[in-house]
Amino acid sequence: xxxxxxxxxxxxxxxxxxxxxxxxxxxxxxxxxxxxxxxxxxxxxxxxxxxxxxxxxxxxxxxxxxxxxxxxxxxxxxxxxxxxxxxxxxxxxxxxxxxxxxxxxxxxxxxxxxxxxxxxxxxxxxxxxxxxxxxxxxxxxxxxxxxxxxxxxxxxxxxxxxxxxxxxxxxxxxxxxxxxxxxxxxxxxxxxxxxxxxxxxxxxxxxxxxxxxxxxxxxxxxxxxxxxxxxxxxxxxxxxxxxxxxxxxxxxxxxxxxxxxxxxxxxxxxxxxxxxxxxxxxxxxxxxxxxxxxxxxxxxxxxxxxxxxxxxxxxxxxxxxxxxxxxxxxxxxxxxxxxxxxxxxxxxxxxxxxxxxxxxxxxxxxxxxxxxxxxxxxxxxxxxxxxxxx
Amino acid sequence: xxxxxxxxxxxxxxxxxxxxxxxxxxxxxxxxxxxxxxxxxxxxxxxxxxxxxxxxxxxxxxxxxxxxxxxxxxxxxxxxxxxxxxxxxxxxxxxxxxxxxxxxxxxxxxxxxxxxxxxxxxxxxxxxxxxxxxxxxxxxxxxxxxxxxxxxxxxxxxxxxxxxxxxxxxxxxxxxxxxxxxxxxxxxxxxxxxxxxxxxxxxxxxxxxxxxxxxxxxxxxxxxxxxxxxxxxxxxxxxxxxxxxxxxxxxxxxxxxxxxxxxxxxxxxxxxxxxxxxxxxxxxxxxxxxxxxxxxxxxxxxxxxxxxxxxxxxxxxxxxxxxxxxxxxxxxxxxxxxxxxxxxxxxxxxxxxxxxxxxxxxxxxxxxxxxxxxxxx
Numbered sequence: 026x027x028x029x030x031x032x033x034x035x036x037x038x039x040x041x042x043x044x045x046x047x048x049x050x051x052x053x054x055x056x057x058x059x060x061x062x063x064x065x066x067x068x069x070x071x072x073x074x075x076x077x078x079x080x081x082x083x084x085x086x087x088x089x090x091x092x093x094x095x096x097x098x099x100x101x102x103x104x105x106x107x108x109x110x111x112x113x114x115x116x117x118x119x120x121x122x123x124x125x126x127x128x129x130x131x132x133x134x135x136x137x138x139x140x141x142x143x144x145x146x147x148x149x150x151x152x153x154x155x156x157x158x159x160x161x162x163x164x165x166x167x168x169x170x171x172x173x174x175x176x177x178x179x180x181x182x183x184x185x186x187x188x189x190x191x192x193x194x195x196x197x198x199x200x201x202x203x204x205x206x207x208x209x210x211x212x213x214x215x216x217x218x219x220x221x222x223x224x225x226x227x228x229x230x231x232x233x234x235x236x237x238x239x240x241x242x243x244x245x246x247x248x249x250x251x252x253x254x255x256x257x258x259x260x261x262x263x264x265x266x267x268x269x270x271x272x273x274x275x276x277x278x279x280x281x282x283x284x285x286x287x288x289x290x291x292x293x294x295x296x297x298x299x300x301x302x303x304x305x306x307x308x309x310x311x312x313x314x315x316x317x318x319x320x321x322x323x324x325x326x327x328x329x330x331x332x333x334x335x336x337x338x339x340x341x342x343x344x345x346x347x348x349x350x351x352x353x354x355x356x357x358x359x360x361x362x363x364x365x366x367x368x369x370x371x372x373x374x375x376x377x378x379x380x381x382x383x384x385x386x387x388x389x390x391x392x393x394x395x396x397x398x399x400x401x402x403x404x405x406x407x408x409x410x411x412x413x414x415x
Numbered sequence: 416x417x418x419x420x421x422x423x424x425x426x427x428x429x430x431x432x433x434x435x436x437x438x439x440x441x442x443x444x445x446x447x448x449x450x451x452x453x454x455x456x457x458x459x460x461x462x463x464x465x466x467x468x469x470x471x472x473x474x475x476x477x478x479x480x481x482x483x484x485x486x487x488x489x490x491x492x493x494x495x496x497x498x499x500x501x502x503x504x505x506x507x508x509x510x511x512x513x514x515x516x517x518x519x520x521x522x523x524x525x526x527x528x529x530x531x532x533x534x535x536x537x538x539x540x541x542x543x544x545x546x547x548x549x550x551x552x553x554x555x556x557x558x559x560x561x562x563x564x565x566x567x568x569x570x571x572x573x574x575x576x577x578x579x580x581x582x583x584x585x586x587x588x589x590x591x592x593x594x595x596x597x598x599x600x601x602x603x604x605x606x607x608x609x610x611x612x613x614x615x616x617x618x619x620x621x622x623x624x625x626x627x628x629x630x631x632x633x634x635x636x637x638x639x640x641x642x643x644x645x646x647x648x649x650x651x652x653x654x655x656x657x658x659x660x661x662x663x664x665x666x667x668x669x670x671x672x673x674x675x676x677x678x679x680x681x682x683x684x685x686x687x688x689x690x691x692x693x694x695x696x697x698x699x700x701x702x703x704x705x706x707x708x709x710x711x712x713x714x715x716x717x718x719x720x721x722x723x724x725x726x727x728x729x730x731x732x733x734x735x736x737x738x739x740x741x742x743x744x745x746x747x748x749x750x751x752x753x754x755x756x757x758x759x760x761x762x763x764x765x766x767x768x769x770x771x772x773x774x775x776x777x778x779x780x781x782x783x784x785x786x787x788x789x790x791x792x
Contacts, residue, residue, distance in 0.1 A: 026484065027417035028714050029721075102416055296791060310786040311779075314731045318707035321714060325418045332419075342703050399692070405702050406695030410675045413690045 030102075037103055041085075041110040048079060049116045053378045056115035069117075070195065074153075076118030081150025086124050090132060094140060095148050101327040105279060109320075112282040122192065123147040123154035125277035127200055130270040134217075134258045143198070143219065155196035157187040157220070157244055158267070165400050167202070168212045168264065172246060174203035181205070181218065181256065183226075183249040191394075193229045193242040196222050201251075202267050205260055217263035219255040226250070236386035274395050275340040276326045280347035281319025284354045287384055288312050291358040294376055301361070308357050312350070319347040338409030345401035348391040355381070355388040418710075424488045431492035434465065439496045441761045447499035448619030452577055454500030460532050468506055469530025472514070476526035483654060487661040487716045494665025494772075497764050499620070501535050504574040507658045508651070509536025512582050516599055516639035516647040525580075525601075537578040539569040539602075539625055540648070547652060547777045549645045550593040554627060556585035556600060562633040563587070565600065565608075568626050571775075575623035576613050578604050583627065588642045597645040599638035606630050618767035653726075654719055656733045656776045660712040663736040663772050667705050667743050670765050674698065674747045681752075688750070697746050704739040711735055727789050734782035737773040744769045 030038070049055060055072055080086050088104045090096020111119060119125070128147045131140055146152030163170035172185025183203055193199065199220045206214030220227075226249035229242045258266045292309055295301050301309075322343045326336045358381040359366040368375035369382050392398040406412045420428065438458055447453050462468055471486050472478020486507075493502060510529055513522065513536070528534035544551045554567030565585055575581055581602045588596035602609070608630035614622045639647050675698055678689030688694050711732040718725035744766040748755055755762035773779070 026419065026421075026713055026717050028717050030416065292790065292792065301792060306787050306792055307780060307783045309792065310783040310790075311734070313786060313790065314711070314735050315707075317728075317731055318711060318735070321710035322706055324416055325710065328416050328418045338702075339706075342699075342706060345699075346703050346707070399696070402696040402699035403692065405699035406689075406692075409702055410671075410698055412675065412678060412695050412698060413687050415686060415690045 030106075034100075034102060034106060038106050038110060041107055044079075044083070045110060045114050045116050048076065049114065055117070073117040074150075076116070077120060077150035077153070079150070080118045081148060084148075086119065086150050087128070087144070087148035090128070090144070090148070094132065094144050101330040102324070105324060105327040109279045109282045112279055113286050115286065118150070120147070120150070120153040120192075121277055122156055122196075123152060123198075126156070126270055126273045127154050129273050130200075130266060131257065133269055134266045136254075136257075138254065139219065139257060146197075152197045153192065153195060155190050155193045155199045155222075156270075157190050157193070157199045157201040157246075159189045160186060161188050165397055167267070168215065170202060170204065170215070172201070172203045174205050174216060174218065174251070176205070176253075177250075179253050180250040181216075181253065183218070183220070183246040183251055185246050187244040187246070189232070189241045190229075190244045191241045193222070193244050194231060194239070198222060199244075200257075200270070201246075202263055205263075209261060212264045214261055215263040215267070216260050217257045217266040218251050219257060220249070220251050224249050224251070234387070235389060236383055238387070271396060272336070272340055275344040275401070276323060276336065277395075279320075279323050280344075280351055280391075281316050281323060284312075284319065284347065284351040285316040287351070287358060287380070288316060288354045290377055290380060291354075291361050295361055305357070305361055309361070312354055312357055315350050315353070319343070319350055322346065338405045341401040341404040342409070344395060345392075345398045345405075348394075349398060351384070352388045352391050355384040359385050420488065424485060427485055428488050428492060430465075431467075431489055432495070434461075435492055435496035435498060439498050441497070441764065444497045444499055444764060451613065453574070453619075453621040454577070459500065462502070463530070463532030466530075467502075468532055469526075470506070472510065472526050472530050476522055477530045478526065479530075483720045484713075484716050486658065487712070490658050490661040491665035491668070494662030494768075495669040497666070497768060501537070501574040501577060501621075503658070503662070504537040504578065505529065505535050507655050508538035508540075508573070509578075509580075509582060511654050512538055512599065512638065512647065512651045515651050516644070517601075518638075521601070521638065534580070535574065535578045536580050536582065537572055537574050538651075539572045539575065539581045539583040541571045542568060543570055545571060547781065548593070549597060549648075552584055552586050552593070552597055552645075554583065554585045556583075556587050556598060556632075558587070559631070562631060562636070563598075563600065565602065565627040565630040565632060568624065570624050571614075572623045572625045574621050575604065575611050575625045576621060580604060581609075581625065582638065584644060584648055590642070594645045596642050597648070598641045599644040599647065600632050601636045601638060602627075602630060602632055606632075616771065618764075618771045620768075620771055652776065653729045656729050657712060657715045657719060659772055659776045660708070660715070660732045660736045663740045663769070664705070664709050664712050666765050666768060666772070667701075667708055667736075667740050670744055670747045670762070671698070671701050671705055673762060674701065674750050677751055694750055697750060701743050701746055704743055708732075708736045708739050727786060730782040730785040730789070733777055734779045734786065737779045737782070740769040741773050 084097055085107055087096040088099040089101050092098050160170045174181040174183050199222055201218045201220045202215055204214050205216040226247040228245045231239050232241050233239055326339055326343055329336045362381050365376055366381050369379040407414055466479045469478030470481045474480040513525055542551055542553055556563040556565045565583055581604055583600045583602050585598060586596055587598040590596050608628045610626040612624045616622055678694050679687050681688045715725055715728040715732040718728055751762055754760055
């Protein structure tokens with residue numbers, strides 16, 4: 026066992042910190058609180074894109090890719106260091122869908138032509154992606170989706186509706202899972218597509234979440250023609266591709282770093298306003314332990330990836346643990362802040378511009394997004410512990 | 416970063432699991448609960464032959480020169496097996512104090528005997544306050560003639576009833592703060608001034624009240640410097656605390672295994688109960704806690720092995736493992752149902768130890784307080 030970072034890794038961390046220090050203005054309005062980077066006004070949205078280009082120019086959006094695709098062949102530990110620093114500092118710029126989920130999935134399943142067409146845009150930070158997966162009647166039971174892709178000449182014609190599509194209103198491209206066979210069993214009749222969001226027939230409807238952010242959308246597909254060359258993997262084999270995508274998704278964001286920052290913010294608040302009730306003092310210390318647990322579990326996944334051990338149930342464990350940890354941090358923050366906690370962005374007396382109140386509302390999504398906590402626990406139980414399915 | 420066991424550790428782990436499965440069945444654990452000594456000479460000698468007693472003792476003193484990390488792996492297996500007996504008191508509490516504070520002559524005399532299985536030791540630290548801070552130390556050692564006279568009562572001293580020597584942590588001076596003025600003494604347990612009473616505990620582990628009534632000890636029985644003993648004890652406590660976490664982690668892993676096995680084979684409503692999500696999600700939570708406790712413990716052990724500062728990490732490991740093991744055993748009981756509520760089932764052996772280990776070497780509140788203080792709260 027070895028818990029030390031190498032000199033190269035430490036140097037990289039310093040470089041990332043220096044980058045954040047010089048590129049991220051100190052005003053709170055530029056901060057990206059995890060998924061809400063799509064929901065800011067245009068000014069901040071544009072800033073996110075600018076930062077993305079700067080990260081791309083550094084080569085930091087393709088760190089772990091093989092060199093032949095423009096990557097640096099770096100260790101996943103380096104990638105985690107980058108994201109840890111960005112998330113801890115609420116620094117926007119990474120399109121998490123393209124960079125941490127879709128690119129690694131493409132590297133595994135896409136054709137050479139597809140890789141050549143799409144990977145450079147992600148690496149440069151020019152192209153943002155979204156995931157058209159969930160539907161009104163297909164949530165945790167994703168394979169029951171109804172959107173149809175009908176083969177016609179050199180295209181597939183897509184018809185159907187997706188929902189909870191984060192960032193669809195700002196994405197350039199989407200990945201899409203659609204039904205290509207009505208006869209085969211439900212998991213085996215699905216195919217995986219890359220879709221240009223500018224294709225005629227796509228319409229995007231905003232859905233506002235309970236934290237009053239526009240993150241996700243409904244996306245309607247009406248006779249949308251997708252070239253056959255945009256299918257990833259074989260026809261009716263899309264389930265394998267999407268399972269890989271979702272596995273990457275589960276450890277795509279170091280959520281412990283996000284939770285840790287919120288926790289430190291509230292600890293700093295407490296230090297200015299003693300005395301703290303002893304129960305909350307213990308609780309904050311306990312949450313600090315939990316952030317360390319999350320960090321160790323997440324670094325272990327990166328290490329597994331580096332050692333070519335495919336993380337499986339371990340990724341589900343990290344995801345459910347760290348996202349629920351953020352919920353616990355949000356709850357504790359509100360208790361510590363007392364009445365100040367209910368003040369929102371723009372309120373005169375709000376601490377850190379209402380960060381705690383916002384997280385308290387937004388965190389309801391933490392046990393739902395990227396697969397519900399229940400699905401993660403099913404994975405741990407069945408794939409990790411070998412408990413039987415019914 | 417490397418999250419794997421070394422080849423040597425993997426071998427040690429396998430050997431220990433195999434050995435303890437055969438040599439330490441639950442029938443032995445149960446017998447030792449009733450047995451006043453609490454261990455068998457036969458098993459103790461076998462562990463000496465395997466090199467376990469001298470695992471971290473330097474080769475020059477007849478030990479194996481192994482790392483603290485290796486000891487952690489071994490202790491994890493001992494926790495899994497609920498190994499009864501004085502391993503923790505002799506090797507961890509006694510042995511590590513010796514390595515930390517004893518001079519060359521003392522090492523030469525004691526360490527080879529310890530490694531060979533001919534010496535049982537323990538640390539007489541806690542008193543009526545049952546606390547692990549310097550301020551809890553009230554037992555006095557008063558300079559007298561060519562030595563000291565120890566007076567007072569130690570409580571919750573593990574295995575004192577069988578130990579050949581006690582390392583007594585006593586107050587020898589009143590100076591700046593509670594941390595100074597403490598000295599460590601090696602005291603022969605046969606000393607006529609010592610009265611030892613075995614306490615009855617929920618797990619049947621052997622903890623004692625030790626009364627020191629004007630116990631005379633010579634100057635040569637002092638470990639380290641007079642009045643500067645707490646400095647050594649702090650270091651020993653860090654390692655002993657993580658060692659306790661390792662036992663807890665082992666216990667947690669075994670309880671999870673028992674529970675998952677049971678959930679797979681117990682059929683109700685025509686299905687194994689392990690196919691029900693209510694049970695699956697409980698087991699998933701248990702698995703997450705096992706992972707978290709393991710890595711906190713391994714990281715703290717790694718820091719100590721490297722001689723790096725580990726105050727926060729040690730406190731984190733013990734605060735978390737203490738809480739999670741107790742909760743895990745309660746969940747395991749719920750999944751097992753009435754069968755494990757019965758005395759002849761093994762699960763309660765872990766439920767009982769979970770409580771004992773939670774409270775030993777500082778409970779969660781004790782360590783959470785350290786963490787809070789450490790971050791300026």
